[in-house]
Amino acid sequence: MAQPISTKIRGLKSVDVKDLLSGCFFCGVGIVYGGIALRDLPIGQVFNMGPGFFPLVLCGLLLAIGGVLIVRSLLSGQGSGFGPVPWRAIALISAGIAAFAVLLAPLGLLIAVFAATLIASFAAPRTRLVPATLAAAAIAVFCVAVFVLGAQMQAPIFGSLFGG
Amino acid sequence: MELFSNLGLGFAEAFQPINLMFCFVGVLLGTVIGILPGIGPLATISMLLPLTFGMEPTTSLIMLAGIYYGSQYGGSTTAILVNLPGEAASTVTTIDGYKMALKGRAGVALAAAGIGSFFAGCVATVLIALVAKPLTAFALSFGPPEYFSLMVIGLVSSIALASGSLLKALGMIVFGLLLGLTGLDLYTNKQRFTFGSVDLLDGLSFVAIAVGVFGIAEIIRNLQSNEGTPPKLSRVGRIWPSLQDLRRMVAPTLRGTAIGSAIGILPGGGAMLSSFIAYNVEKRTSPNSAEFGHGAVEGVTAPEAANNAAAQTSFIPTLTLGIPGSATMAMMIGAMTIQGITPGPNVITGNPALFWGLIASMWIGNAMLIILNLPLIGVWVSLLRVPYRILFPAIIAFCCIGVYSVSNSVFGVYFVIGAGIVGYFLGKLECEWAPFVLGFVLGPMLEHQLRRSMLISGGDPTVFVSRPVSAVLLLMAVGLLILVSLPSANKKREEVFTEEA
Numbered sequence: 001m002a003q004p005i006s007t008k009i010r011g012l013k014s015v016d017v018k019d020l021l022s023g024c025f026f027c028g029v030g031i032v033y034g035g036i037a038l039r040d041l042p043i044g045q046v047f048n049m050g051p052g053f054f055p056l057v058l059c060g061l062l063l064a065i066g067g068v069l070i071v072r073s074l075l076s077g078q079g080s081g082f083g084p085v086p087w088r089a090i091a092l093i094s095a096g097i098a099a100f101a102v103l104l105a106p107l108g109l110l111i112a113v114f115a116a117t118l119i120a121s122f123a124a125p126r127t128r129l130v131p132a133t134l135a136a137a138a139i140a141v142f143c144v145a146v147f148v149l150g151a152q153m154q155a156p157i158f159g160s161l162f163g164g
Numbered sequence: 165m166e167l168f169s170n171l172g173l174g175f176a177e178a179f180q181p182i183n184l185m186f187c188f189v190g191v192l193l194g195t196v197i198g199i200l201p202g203i204g205p206l207a208t209i210s211m212l213l214p215l216t217f218g219m220e221p222t223t224s225l226i227m228l229a230g231i232y233y234g235s236q237y238g239g240s241t242t243a244i245l246v247n248l249p250g251e252a253a254s255t256v257t258t259i260d261g262y263k264m265a266l267k268g269r270a271g272v273a274l275a276a277a278g279i280g281s282f283f284a285g286c287v288a289t290v291l292i293a294l295v296a297k298p299l300t301a302f303a304l305s306f307g308p309p310e311y312f313s314l315m316v317i318g319l320v321s322s323i324a325l326a327s328g329s330l331l332k333a334l335g336m337i338v339f340g341l342l343l344g345l346t347g348l349d350l351y352t353n354k355q356r357f358t359f360g361s362v363d364l365l366d367g368l369s370f371v372a373i374a375v376g377v378f379g380i381a382e383i384i385r386n387l388q389s390n391e392g393t394p395p396k397l398s399r400v401g402r403i404w405p406s407l408q409d410l411r412r413m414v415a416p417t418l419r420g421t422a423i424g425s426a427i428g429i430l431p432g433g434g435a436m437l438s439s440f441i442a443y444n445v446e447k448r449t450s451p452n453s454a455e456f457g458h459g460a461v462e463g464v465t466a467p468e469a470a471n472n473a474a475a476q477t478s479f480i481p482t483l484t485l486g487i488p489g490s491a492t493m494a495m496m497i498g499a500m501t502i503q504g505i506t507p508g509p510n511v512i513t514g515n516p517a518l519f520w521g522l523i524a525s526m527w528i529g530n531a532m533l534i535i536l537n538l539p540l541i542g543v544w545v546s547l548l549r550v551p552y553r554i555l556f557p558a559i560i561a562f563c564c565i566g567v568y569s570v571s572n573s574v575f576g577v578y579f580v581i582g583a584g585i586v587g588y589f590l591g592k593l594e595c596e597w598a599p600f601v602l603g604f605v606l607g608p609m610l611e612h613q614l615r616r617s618m619l620i621s622g623g624d625p626t627v628f629v630s631r632p633v634s635a636v637l638l639l640m641a642v643g644l645l646i647l648v649s650l651p652s653a654n655k656k657r658e659e660v661f662t663e664e665a
Contacts, residue, residue: 155569
């Protein structure tokens, strides 16, 4: 006889999700890195360790720690949720940083900073275009003045597309 | 006296007008950038480091010292004003410092932090002059097993700093050790965990990781928690502590200095640990212990003094053993290497002018800091009045520029995205990054000493317990591990962090 679905959900609720996920994370890292070490790196002997020896020990430790965390989370009986994730902030901030990296060489620091800050500023709720654009322009000018003209950072103000 | 003639040599170098000027510029920039919430001392230093590369060694070092102190103080300032510690060591400062700020005593808290730091810095400078040589001789007697055990102590002590689960802190240490191994293996020149990328041959960029997991992840958290509204700010209030405040500060400052000086000498994590221990000691012994956690001035000045004294004395293990006491210190070592100081026992004898010049310049940076900052506390606070919706895109821009300027390549900038996302999610799982950072920094060294130990002992692991110094160190590490995992100690550890959170 299958248990009623509601009990199953209640069963899941009594799992400590944070412990479970961190346990899975540590195990995952241990498996991936341990696999690479086993495949590519000679282990050597105890008196003359190869490049794979210490990483394998660490991966073993990670698996043990992760395993205990997973078991503990299942037995804990105390539920914990993961909570909401601000996907919009994560996506826009990542996009802003990526824009900086992509635009720096072809368009130069001024435009790269402007684009990065403008995109990132929409990570906050209720951002309006005009004030955000003005702020981004001000930050871009500030950065060029302080870091390139002031601190003599090695970066083109205008990129290769402008012959900079 | 030879020792003080050495210090005199250093000060003569450091007191030249041009050096003083660059020290001032360093302190100013370090404070201005370090005071931005979300940009801790680590990011500040990495951003400003390239400024010092083109100068001659002494000038460069003294400016570096200025940047170091400026950024440290900037970190303490955000800890006190907006409850945002710039690095692990100033976590303790937030407990009572932020409470003082909420009560309108932010000025007093900032002044107390500055005065405590300055006093501790002065004492520790003299201490270094007295004990650096004998300690170096002692350090020279250390073999690979002793180094290994010493680092184990450092790693274990970092657990005491984590506020959450012991197991997760251990996991983060091991994770850090593992990622620290990325790059070419010293012994065989084999690539490890580089995934075929040329950019990873020299290892993962420490700055990119730090900016991602601390800076970017913190911005994501802030945007989530207050939906883009600025962190709540309180009035600065009076800046100068009253006579009563000063009286209450004397003993904690002295004790903090003593604790910090002693623990700072322990390599690996000493500086971080000292602020934590100093706070706990005050909380136990102070006649005003009931006030702790509610804005006790002792709770600010003691850990700040300890932190600064430890930062100063940690130059001894950093320079003689090459083991940095904190992530920030690791960055400083990197910068010094560029200026021709190679960490190792020969620094003091081989290059006395540089060593003493460095010690002297640290003191001058410290003094410059207090001269500059006490009158300007009000100005720094107004910087924080910039609305968060403008501040955070600016911080992101600074972070991009900072990471780029360390390596002059955009690879690190891309890496920041990944580090930020992983940093945010692991933070949400209550896995903390301070132990990770220590593991990451110590990973390659720990392995190196382990391999050397096994080579000299012919694969006999008892070498770690048959050599007395190493055995004592390992015993201390085990004791510490038991102590922090005891339920009662664990509870107290959590208390320190969660109380009045």
